[in-house]
Amino acid sequence: MPLKSQIDKFASAPTLAVFTIFVILCSSVAIVTFQSLEERGVSTIILKSAADVVRATASQVESELNSTLESSIAAAMYDVGLSGGTRGNVENYIREYMNAHISDINASSRSTLTVAVPLCDENSLMIEWLPNGGIRARGYLDASFEHVMGPRAFGLSLHAMSRPRFERIRHVAELSSVLVADADLAELEELERALNENYACEGLAVELENENNIVYVTVQDIFGARGVFVP
Numbered sequence: 582m583p584l585k586s587q588i589d590k591f592a593s594a595p596t597l598a599v600f601t602i603f604v605i606l607c608s609s610v611a612i613v614t615f616q617s618l619e620e621r622g623v624s625t626i627i628l629k630s631a632a633d634v635v636r637a638t639a640s641q642v643e644s645e646l647n648s649t650l651e652s653s654i655a656a657a658m659y660d661v662g663l664s665g666g667t668r669g670n671v672e673n674y675i676r677e678y679m680n681a682h683i684s685d686i687n688a689s690s691r692s693t694l695t696v697a698v699p700l701c702d703e704n705s706l707m708i709e710w711l712p713n714g715g716i717r718a719r720g721y722l723d724a725s726f727e728h729v730m731g732p733r734a735f736g737l738s739l740h741a742m743s744r745p746r747f748e749r750i751r752h753v754a755e756l757s758s759v760l761v762a763d764a765d766l767a768e769l770e771e772l773e774r775a776l777n778e779n780y781a782c783e784g785l786a787v788e789l790e791n792e793n794n795i796v797y798v799t800v801q802d803i804f805g806a807r808g809v810f811v812p
Contacts (some may be wrong), residue, residue: 631730639726639734650741652677693808698724715745720786754800
């Protein structure tokens with residue numbers, strides 16, 4: 582009887598050892614799995630943060646370029662208009678102004694982000710002249726934004742509307758001349774007052790001068806200190 586008990590005791594030892602190894606292995610797998618899940622969680626947070634940086638940068642650059650486009654149109658209308666230039670000169674001025682700013686953006690140093698914005702041309706930035714002398718500009722730049730962690734973004738949309746200035750003075754002068762032709766000379770003073778009230782918000786001053794029954798219309802750009810004289 583004691584012998585049998587001793588044999589059973591010896592027989593249970595391997596079973597206990599196997600069970601112990603199984604428990605250790607299960608614990609190890611659980612630890613590794615937990616660590617893997619934690620690492621994936623951290624990786625997901627990092628990638629999301631990187632994606633947010635890419636989106637924010639792309640949005641900032643797009644906003645900056647659209648603001649620059651507005652400024653370039655206004656500057657072109659004044660500078661080219663005051664020097665007696667053409668519509669072609671205005672369009673070239675706008676694109677050169679934009680490309681100078683794009684070059685500055687590409688040259689900016691970013692440690693975790695690569696930004697590449699192509700220069701604009703006639704195909705990527707279209708400039709449409711409106712009947713009132715204003716400009717509507719729109720376009721698309723095949724830009725790319727890439728984070729060192731992998732997230733990327735592509736493309737920039739350009740759009741801007743200008744308050745009419747270049748050729749606006751001539752347009753108002755010609756329109757005023759048509760109104761003068763249909764009015765009586767006795768009504769010139771009232772017509773001049775009405776025209777000035779209408780265009781004062783644009784910074785334009787209209788003067789109607791009668792010399793020997795010939796009315797001369799002068800429209801002056803108050804901001805630019807230049808005018809168009811229409812007989």
